[in-house]
Amino acid sequence: MSVLEINGLNVYYGNIHAIKDVSLKVEEGEIVSLIGANGAGKTTTLQTISGIIRPKTGTILFNGKDITKERAHNIVKMGIAQVPEGRRVFSQLSVSDNVRLGAFTVKDTAEGLKANRKRFYDIFPRMRERKQQLAGTLSGGEQQMLAMGRAVMSRPKLLILDEPSMGLSPLFVKEIFKTIVELNKKGTTILLVEQNARMALSIADRAYVIETGRIGMEGPAKELAENEDVKKAYLGA
Numbered sequence: 001m002s003v004l005e006i007n008g009l010n011v012y013y014g015n016i017h018a019i020k021d022v023s024l025k026v027e028e029g030e031i032v033s034l035i036g037a038n039g040a041g042k043t044t045t046l047q048t049i050s051g052i053i054r055p056k057t058g059t060i061l062f063n064g065k066d067i068t069k070e071r072a073h074n075i076v077k078m079g080i081a082q083v084p085e086g087r088r089v090f091s092q093l094s095v096s097d098n099v100r101l102g103a104f105t106v107k108d109t110a111e112g113l114k115a116n117r118k119r120f121y122d123i124f125p126r127m128r129e130r131k132q133q134l135a136g137t138l139s140g141g142e143q144q145m146l147a148m149g150r151a152v153m154s155r156p157k158l159l160i161l162d163e164p165s166m167g168l169s170p171l172f173v174k175e176i177f178k179t180i181v182e183l184n185k186k187g188t189t190i191l192l193v194e195q196n197a198r199m200a201l202s203i204a205d206r207a208y209v210i211e212t213g214r215i216g217m218e219g220p221a222k223e224l225a226e227n228e229d230v231k232k233a234y235l236g237a
């Protein structure tokens with residue numbers, strides 16, 4: 001059984017047919033990347049998975065269960081966490097309060113939650129030094145770490161990331177991608193949306209290319225990275 005299975009998804013914004021017959025799968029333990037140009041429909045796909053946008057037709061299964069009509073907060077509770085585009089931390093709250101809020105859907109003992117917070121600061125040591133800092137005053141890259149950390153605090157089975165590298169310097173991009181690989185090694189299945197196709201394909205097991213709402217190509221990430229059309233359109237070759 002796949003962790004995530006999307007079949008024949010169609011999403012409209014009014015008359016605009018944004019997602020056209022999209023089907024994709026994410027298997028347990030995989031990093032799957034969805035790449036595509038601006039406006040291709042990446043964010044729309046992710047928001048539909050998270051229950052923020054309703055599809056017109058199609059189904060979304062999570063561990064075999066139909067979640068197509070499930071409410072967004074239930075989807076988080078079931079184990080899908082999403083880091084939205086543009087990070088969105090609570091800028092008026094401290095780093096430490098942001099981290100605490102990330103775990104608010106988790107039913108756990110105080111001890112368990114504390115251990116979970118320690119795990120977060122172990123993954124992102126930079127955040128430990130900045131616990132009291134207001135999240136809005138963190139640098140862009142640090143906010144991305146915090147947003148990822150918050151999502152990880154809900155201990156998701158599936159972590160969905162929408163362009164985590166956007167606007168970051170090469171050094172931070174490297175660090176963010178390294179963290180994604182580490183989270184995956186520790187057992188989190190990942191669906192990664194990226195415009196940085198080169199980086200995304202370098203860490204993904206499989207990938208899908210979305211073009212104006214439709215899946216144009218799919219396959220092992222290594223094969224796509226060698227594909228001439230992909231190279232021309234997305235790898236600047």
Ligand SMILES: Nc1ncnc2c1ncn2[C@@H]1O[C@H](COP(=O)(O)OP(=O)(O)OP(=O)(O)O)[C@@H](O)[C@H]1O
Binds near residue numbers: 016018038
């Ligand atoms: N709320 C909305 N109302 C109307 N059209 C929308 C809305 N949100 C997105 N769209 C349109 O749907 C299409 C897909 O947008 P989407 O945000 O999913 O693209 P994307 O692949 O995430 O792009 P980017 O890489 O620029 O973030 C675009 O043409 C966009 O203009």
Ligand SMILES: [Mg+2]
Binds near residue numbers: 043
């Ligand atoms: Mg987007």
